[in-house]
Each structure stands twice: as C-alpha cells, then as structure tokens.
Amino acid sequence: MLRFILTRVSLVIPTFLGITFLTFILIRLVPGDPIEVRVGERGIAPERLAAFRHELGLDQPLWQQFLDYVGHVLSGDFGLSLITHNPVLSEFVTLFPATLELALCAMLFATLIGLPAGILAAVKRGSLFDHGVMGASLTGYSMPIFWWGLLLILFFSVALGWTPVSGRLDLVYYVEPVTGFMLIDTLMAGDYDAFRSALSHLILPTIVLGTVPLAVVARMTRSAMLEVLGEDYIRTARAKGLADRRVIGMHALRNALIPVVTVIGLQVGTLLGGAILTETIFSWPGVGKWLIESINRRDYPALQGGVLLIATSVILVNLLVDVLYGVLNPRIRHAR
Amino acid sequence: MKRILLGAGLGMAAALALTAPAQAAKTLVYCSEGSPENFNPMLNTTGTSFDVALPVYNNLVQFEHGGTKVVPGLAESWTISDDGLVYTFKLRAGAKWHSNADFKPTRDANADDVIFSFERQWKADSPYHKVSGGAYDYFNDMAMPKLLKSIEKVDDLTVKFTLNAVEAPFLANLAMPFAPIMSAEYAAMLLKKGTPEKLDQVPIGTGPFQFVAYQKDAVVRYKAFEQYWGGKQPLDNLVFAITPDAAVRLAKLKANECQVMPYPNPADIEAMKKDTSILVQEQEGLNVGYVSFNVTKKPFDDVRVRRAVSMAMDKKAIVAAVYQAAGVPAKNPIPPTMWSYNDAIEDYPYDIERAKKLLADAGYPNGFETDLWAMPVQRPYNPNAKRVAEMMQADLAKVGVKAKIVQYEWGEYRKRMQQGEHQMGMLGWTGDNGDPDNFLYTLLGCEAARPGGNNLSKWCNKEFDDLVVQAKRTTDIAARTKLYEQSQVIFKEEAPWYTIAHSVVYMGLAKNVVGYKMDPFGVHRFEGVDLK
Numbered sequence: 115m116l117r118f119i120l121t122r123v124s125l126v127i128p129t130f131l132g133i134t135f136l137t138f139i140l141i142r143l144v145p146g147d148p149i150e151v152r153v154g155e156r157g158i159a160p161e162r163l164a165a166f167r168h169e170l171g172l173d174q175p176l177w178q179q180f181l182d183y184v185g186h187v188l189s190g191d192f193g194l195s196l197i198t199h200n201p202v203l204s205e206f207v208t209l210f211p212a213t214l215e216l217a218l219c220a221m222l223f224a225t226l227i228g229l230p231a232g233i234l235a236a237v238k239r240g241s242l243f244d245h246g247v248m249g250a251s252l253t254g255y256s257m258p259i260f261w262w263g264l265l266l267i268l269f270f271s272v273a274l275g276w277t278p279v280s281g282r283l284d285l286v287y288y289v290e291p292v293t294g295f296m297l298i299d300t301l302m303a304g305d306y307d308a309f310r311s312a313l314s315h316l317i318l319p320t321i322v323l324g325t326v327p328l329a330v331v332a333r334m335t336r337s338a339m340l341e342v343l344g345e346d347y348i349r350t351a352r353a354k355g356l357a358d359r360r361v362i363g364m365h366a367l368r369n370a371l372i373p374v375v376t377v378i379g380l381q382v383g384t385l386l387g388g389a390i391l392t393e394t395i396f397s398w399p400g401v402g403k404w405l406i407e408s409i410n411r412r413d414y415p416a417l418q419g420g421v422l423l424i425a426t427s428v429i430l431v432n433l434l435v436d437v438l439y440g441v442l443n444p445r446i447r448h449a450r
Numbered sequence: 451m452k453r454i455l456l457g458a459g460l461g462m463a464a465a466l467a468l469t470a471p472a473q474a475a476k477t478l479v480y481c482s483e484g485s486p487e488n489f490n491p492m493l494n495t496t497g498t499s500f501d502v503a504l505p506v507y508n509n510l511v512q513f514e515h516g517g518t519k520v521v522p523g524l525a526e527s528w529t530i531s532d533d534g535l536v537y538t539f540k541l542r543a544g545a546k547w548h549s550n551a552d553f554k555p556t557r558d559a560n561a562d563d564v565i566f567s568f569e570r571q572w573k574a575d576s577p578y579h580k581v582s583g584g585a586y587d588y589f590n591d592m593a594m595p596k597l598l599k600s601i602e603k604v605d606d607l608t609v610k611f612t613l614n615a616v617e618a619p620f621l622a623n624l625a626m627p628f629a630p631i632m633s634a635e636y637a638a639m640l641l642k643k644g645t646p647e648k649l650d651q652v653p654i655g656t657g658p659f660q661f662v663a664y665q666k667d668a669v670v671r672y673k674a675f676e677q678y679w680g681g682k683q684p685l686d687n688l689v690f691a692i693t694p695d696a697a698v699r700l701a702k703l704k705a706n707e708c709q710v711m712p713y714p715n716p717a718d719i720e721a722m723k724k725d726t727s728i729l730v731q732e733q734e735g736l737n738v739g740y741v742s743f744n745v746t747k748k749p750f751d752d753v754r755v756r757r758a759v760s761m762a763m764d765k766k767a768i769v770a771a772v773y774q775a776a777g778v779p780a781k782n783p784i785p786p787t788m789w790s791y792n793d794a795i796e797d798y799p800y801d802i803e804r805a806k807k808l809l810a811d812a813g814y815p816n817g818f819e820t821d822l823w824a825m826p827v828q829r830p831y832n833p834n835a836k837r838v839a840e841m842m843q844a845d846l847a848k849v850g851v852k853a854k855i856v857q858y859e860w861g862e863y864r865k866r867m868q869q870g871e872h873q874m875g876m877l878g879w880t881g882d883n884g885d886p887d888n889f890l891y892t893l894l895g896c897e898a899a900r901p902g903g904n905n906l907s908k909w910c911n912k913e914f915d916d917l918v919v920q921a922k923r924t925t926d927i928a929a930r931t932k933l934y935e936q937s938q939v940i941f942k943e944e945a946p947w948y949t950i951a952h953s954v955v956y957m958g959l960a961k962n963v964v965g966y967k968m969d970p971f972g973v974h975r976f977e978g979v980d981l982k
Contacts, residue, residue: 152587154864157864166585197487198487199488199647268701280707285669
C-alpha cells in the first residue's frame with residue numbers, strides 16, 4: 115500500500131511543474147501587463163514604466179523570471195500580490211475555506227441525491243422514474259450556471275423572499291473567522307441565529323454549484339449499476355435466493371461504486387472551476403472570484419499562486435481517490 | 451484534542467464579546483461593485499478603491515457634495531499669493547483622529563500630518579515612499595513633483611505650499627482622492643512596530659466614518675465617528691457589501707439587502723424606473739468619448755475634411771444604438787456638468803449632402819480611404835468601440851469614405867494613438883479634478899501634441915493654446931470661465947475631434963434613503979446620507 119502511494123506521489127511532481135509552467139506562460143500571453151492595465155488611457159511616462167517593470171522583475175528574460183518563480187515557490191514563497199501587496203499565500207488561505215465549504219456542500223448535495231437517484235433509475239430501468247432522472251440530469255448537465263443562478267435568485271430570493279440573495283452571512287452578524295468555514299465558525303461562536311443565516315446563504319449556491327456534478331453522478335451511477343446488474347455473479351446471487359435489497363446493496367453497489375468514486379473525484383476539479391461563476395453570482399468571497407480579479411488586473415503572482423494551490427488541492431483529492439480505489443478494489447492495489 | 455477545542459472555544463467567546471450588535475442602529479448597506487485594492491487612495495487609480503477610503507479621510511480641501519466646486523476640508527481657509535505661487539492653508543483646530551485597538555492618538559490633526567502625507571508621495575527619502583509598491587500614479591499624473599517647490603510648516607495649524615509655476619487647477623488637485631491627510635503619529639507607530647503596510651490596510655483618518663473591519667472580497671464595515679469635526683453622521687453604520695454582478699446587485703436592492711447600488715445594467719434601467727419600490731438617480735459622467743482626427747496626416751490636415759466627416763456620421767443613431775440609456779450625444783470636449791461648459795455652441799448636423807459638398811471642395815469628390823481605430827476594451831465613455839466603429843464605417847461609406855477598422859491590444863493601442871499613428875481613432879477621457887484644464891489643456895494643448903502626448907490629434911492651434919494656457923495662469927474663476935468658453939468655440943470650428951458622447955451614470959436607491967447625491971467624479975460618498 116505504502117509503495118502504491120509513493121508511486122502515485124512521485125507522479126505528482128511533473129504535474130506540478132507542468133502546471134506552474136502553463137500558468138506562468140498563459141497569463142503572460144494575455145496582452146497587457148499589470149502596469150499598463152492599471153494606468154488606462156492616461157498612460158505612464160516611459161521612465162516610470164521602466165522603473166516599475168524593473169522593480170517587479172518584468173524586464174528580466176522570461177526563463178529567468180520562471181526560474182526565480184519556481185525557486186521561490188519551492189521555498190514556500192508565493193510572492194506578494196501586485197495589487198494588494200499582501201502575501202499571496204495568506205490571501206489564498208483566507209479565501210480558500212469559503213470555496214471549500216461551498217464545494218463540499220455541493221458535492222454532498224450531488225452525492226446524496228445523485229447516488230440514490232442513479233441506483234433507483236438502474237433498478238427500475240425503462241420506468242417513468244428512469245426516464246425522469248435521465249431527462250433531468252441531461253438538463254442539469256447542460257444548464258448554463260450563470261443563468262441558472264440568476265433564475266434561482268429571482269425566484270426564491272426576490273419573488274418569494276425565502277433565501278438571501280447573496281453573501282455568506284447576514285450583515286447584522288459579525289463572526290470572527292477562526293476556521294474560515296462559516297458553518298463551523300458560527301457554531302463555535304455559539305450563535306445559532308448566525309448559523310441558521312449561514313446555512314440559508316448556502317442553499318442556492320450549493321444547488322447551483324451542485325447541479326452539474328449531480329447530473330454526472332446520477333448518470334454514472336445508473337450506467338455503472340446497469341453494467342454490474344448484468345454480471346454473472348449478480349445472477350448467481352439472485353439464483354441463491356438473496357433478497358433484492360441484499361443483491362443490490364451488497365453485491366452490486368460495491369462494485370458499481372468504483373467508477374462513481376472516480377467521477378466524484380474528478381468532479382472536484384469541475385467544482386472549483388464552477389466555483390468561479392457561482393462565486394461571482396453569489397458574491398461568495400472565495401478563491402474563484404479572487405482569481406477572476408487577478409486575471410483582470412494581471413496580478414501575475416496572485417494568479418500563478420492561486421492556480422498552483424488549487425491544482426494542488428485537486429491533485430491531492432485525486433490521490434485520495436486513487437488510494438480509496440485500493441481500499442474498494444484490492445486488485446488495483448496489488449497490480450503494481 | 452479536547453484541550454484544543456476548549457482553547458478555541460474560549461477564543462471564540464472572547465471574539466463574541468467583541469461582536470457589536472448592529473441591529474438597533476441605523477445601518478446603510480451599499481452594494482459595492484468590487485473589492486478594493488487597499489485603503490490608501492494615494493496608491494490607487496480605480497473608483498472602487500477610492501470609494502472605500504472616502505468615508506475615512508479628509509483632504510485639505512474637498513469637492514462640494516455632488517459638485518466640482520472646491521470647498522474647505524481639513525483646511526478651514528487658505529490664501530493665494532498675488533503671484534499665484536504660494537498657497538497658505540489654515541488648518542481646522544481640534545480635528546480628531548480615529549482610533550483602533552492598536553492606536554490611540556495623542557494629538558489632533560496638524561501641519562506635520564499634512565507634510566507627512568505629501569512627502570510620502572513626493573520624496574524618495576520618506577520612510578513610507580516605497581511601502582505597498584509606492585506607485586503614486588495620480589500624484590505623478592497631475593504633475594505634482596514638477597509643480598511643488600516646497601511644503602513648509604509655518605506653525606502647528608498653518609502649512610505653506612510653494613509652486614514652481616502658476617497652476618490654477620492646483621487647488622482642485624488637492625481635493626482629488628490621491629491627496630488624503632493621514633496621521634503621521636499612526637504612521638510612525640506602525641513603522642516602529644515593523645508593519646508600515648498596515649497604514650494602507652487599516653486606515654486611520656479624520657473623516658466622518660471610522661473603519662471597523664474588512665473581510666476580504668466580502669464586506670467593509672464602518673461606524674460613524676462621534677467626534678467628527680463636521681458633526682456626527684445621521685447613519686450609525688455604513689456597510690459595503692461587495693457584489694460584483696450587476697443583476698445580483700439589483701436583486702439585493704429589491705430584497706432590501708442593500709439600500710444603494712451603483713452601475714445597474716443599462717438593459718435594466720427602464721424596468722427600474724417603473725419599479726415603485728426603487729429610486730433611480732442619473733447624472734452625466736465627467737467624461738467624453740471621441741474620435742480623434744490626426745491633423746498631421748492627410749486628408750485630415752484639411753479642416754473641410756474634418757467637418758465633412760463630422761457631418762457624415764449619425765451621432766444620435768450611434769448613441770441610441772450602442773450607449774442606449776447610458777449615454778448622451780456630446781458636442782463639446784468637456785462634459786455638461788463641468789463649469790465653463792459652453793452650451794451656446796451648436797454641433798455639426800448630420801447632413802450627408804453638405805458633407806459631400808465639403809469633401810468635393812477639399813478635393814475628394816469621390817471620398818478617400820482611411821483607417822478608423824477602435825479600442826479593444828469597454829470604457830465608461832464608450833461601451834463598445836467596435837460597434838461604434840462599424841456604424842461609423844457604414845455612415846462614411848455613404849459619402850464615399852472607405853474606413854478600415856483597426857484594433858490593437860489595449861496598452862499597445864493607447865501607445866500608438868499617442869504616437870499619432872492613426873488617421874482616425876477613438877479614445878476618451880475621464881476627468882480627474884473637475885477642472886476644464888484637465889480636458890482642454892491636457893488633451894488639446896500644444897504641449898500635449900508631441901509624439902507620445904495625450905493630444906492624439908496632434909492639433910496645435912496657437913489661438914486655442916493661448917487661451918487655455920492663459921486660463922491655467924489665472925486664478926479667478928470668472929475670468930477662466932470666459933477663456934474656456936471661447937476656446938470651445940475654436941475647438942468646434944477647427945473640429946480636431948468628432949465628439950461622440952458623455953456617459954450617463956445611474957444609481958439605484960431604496961425609497962427610504964435621503965440625502966444621497968451622485969458625485970460628478972463617479973465616486974460614491976455617504977456623508978450626510980440618512981435612512982427615513
């Protein structure tokens with residue numbers, strides 16, 4: 115098992131280097147540098163421009179800048195944001211819990227609904243329920259997130275007044291961030307009204323962010339289940355006279371879960387990507403919104419650091435999924 | 451594990467004790483459009499960042515609420531020497547500084563604070579000059595380093611500014627967001643602690659609202675400053691809820707999650723005006739979008755061609771189609787909200803026949819070929835330059851002028867336009883200090899006609915230049931107004947620009963908000979605002 119994990123980890127290093135290189139190059143390919151974006155139509159005197167570029171190291175050859183950057187990152191230094199002049203790492207750490215909290219809720223929402231819906235659809239294949247689930251998940255999968263978010267806001271928040279429009283917490287509450295997870299912080303503060311407020315603020319963004327993964331999980335569970343249900347050992351189990359619940363719950367589900375776990379793991383990337391839109395709509399102070407601002411302002415260090423740190427978390431989750439595979443399916447862990 | 455939890459729990463209880471109940475007090479929530487870069491307007495160039503600092507700070511002088519006139523701020527009065535070179539400011543006695551957990555002021559605002567605030571931006575040897583990146587764009591843009599000769603403390607409450615040259619807009623410059631007065635005592639304390647950058651993140655000022663907290667990308671909180679020299683504000687708390695999406699801001703306003711929202715979607719404005727639960731305010735922005743004719747290049751060296759082209763393009767249709775409710779056709783280079791705007795001037799009519807005749811007179815009976823540059827980005831004074839260019843292109847074809855649309859990346863675009871590489875090209879300007887000089891001299895004076903200068907048309911008209919230079923050297927507003935009015939007449943006759951539009955800016959307010967005035971500079975101020 116340990117060897118299995120070590121092999122996996124060693125594969126992570128080139129991935130990191132690749133991501134670092136890509137973000138570094140891509141943001142520099144976008145026209146306009148941070149200083150020119152800042153000065154707009156009024157322009158800047160050439161000597162001041164040169165001085166700033168020198169100070170930020172932008173006058174160095176690209177390879178030099180890249181090597182410097184990698185060197186700093188390896189020593190844990192992600193640099194200072196060009197805009198706020200705060201350390202990129204500390205900005206990320208402040209904002210990431212908000213993104214994570216939302217992503218976890220969305221994942222939970224997608225799994226708790228998607229898994230049973232997929233199983234039921236498979237078991238009742240061809241039924242009205244099956245068609246309903248498949249139709250709904252196709253719709254969910256193709257839903258433009260921005261439109262979907264605004265629609266829910268207009269209906270539930272403006273017309274019905276059931277949920278707050280945006281933000282993480284009603285403004286009358288002020289809870290000192292400890293973990294950065296609003297649900298936990300409000301509970302730790304013992305402020306149950308604030309907790310309820312935080313919960314109600316989570317509902318719409320969770321639905322919006324969870325819609326695509328929900329659709330994916332439901333479809334994946336259904337097809338994996340269908341495949342497994344057609345296997346010989348299921349027929350054997352049934353022939354043995356086992357109860358339906360036992361056949362599906364014990365024999366079929368465990369085997370069907372393997373591809374589903376993969377998909378859930380892969381959805382983490384989708385969730386963090388989707389978070390950029392969801393966070394913008396719901397004014398959610400997470401890393402997605404922060405990255406968008408960084409692109410607009412050409413805040414190179416913030417963008418590079420942010421993408422790298424997000425990539426790290428996606429890679430870690432995938433690693434976790436790989437390990438989980440091993441737990442679910444001993445053949446995988448012994449294969450290497 | 452239990453112990454850790456207990457510790458955290460105790461910490462929480464302490465944090466809870468600090469939590470201020472905000473419910474009973476009068477709280478106004480402003481749905482701001484973005485996150486501030488920091489809380490020091492010396493370092494910033496965006497309205498979003500200026501907005502968060504405005505409640506906290508005072509300048510020596512400030513713009514009157516809702517106007518461009520300069521009125522007393524931290525300085526209660528000032529005198530200008532006869533030669534126009536020396537400005538002596540008398541500071542308000544007893545102007546108190548805010549305080550916070552780390553800083554308790556021991557004295558009121560005085561001349562040392564003024565000198566510290568300007569020297570930070572001006573003198574490379576100020577210990578704060580390099581803090582937080584040290585880019586003082588506006589201070590440099592307004593040519594302050596060139597203009598300032600010395601700043602001296604006469605006594606605790608008197609400061610003397612000496613200039614190198616007479617510059618009438620100087621006073622207005624001091625009212626701009628880049629010139630707040632900061633506490634030298636607070637700065638020294640932070641420097642001693644080794645955290646000078648906190649000066650730009652946890653602001654201490656003398657303004658109407660005191661900074662309470664900023665949760666990154668989410669909320670900025672202020673409370674009214676009880677000892678404010680102008681009296682305590684009607685509001686008790688001011689909250690900025692950062693809400694980047696315009697449709698969501700509107701939803702929040704409707705759900706009463708905020709009471710003031712800026713920048714609605716132009717498409718929503720009609721519906722907002724019909725909504726009885728919302729007040730809509732509108733005002734022309736302090737800006738202008740225009741097409742520059744490069745007078746150093748053929749055929750635009752001929753004034754008849756410039757006039758003909760001006761008459762060939764249907765301004766009303768362009769503004770209606772592209773700007774919709776968010777713009778008004780422009781006839782002068784300065785916006786209508788600015789003093790000395792010459793309303794007597796008549797714009798060139800849309801008249802294809804006259805345009806054709808003028809072109810024929812100029813020797814182009816069959817028209818000509820030209821380029822037509824369009825910015826690649828959306829700007830306040832031009833929401834879609836490409837679309838404007840396409841409409842112009844179609845109009846020009848009717849008089850035989852073939853225009854080819856040219857676009858570059860934004861930074862490159864500006865640089866090339868400033869070099870004068872275009873024949874016809876679009877750009878615009880947003881006013882800084884509310885002074886006509888900031889448009890007429892900065893964008894149309896001879897000094898700016900050099901390659902790389904902001905006079906994109908490279909139009910240097912002696913008569914016009916004499917007027918605007920003379921206006922710069924005169925401190926009497928009435929006399930300056932006359933000079934500027936006259937200069938606008940010459941501008942129109944000579945037609946170095948085709949003025950397109952001034953933007954119209956909208957604000958959505960809840961019905962119970964009183965005393966909110968839109969600011970011509972496009973910033974958002976909450977002094978004197980109340981909730982019914």
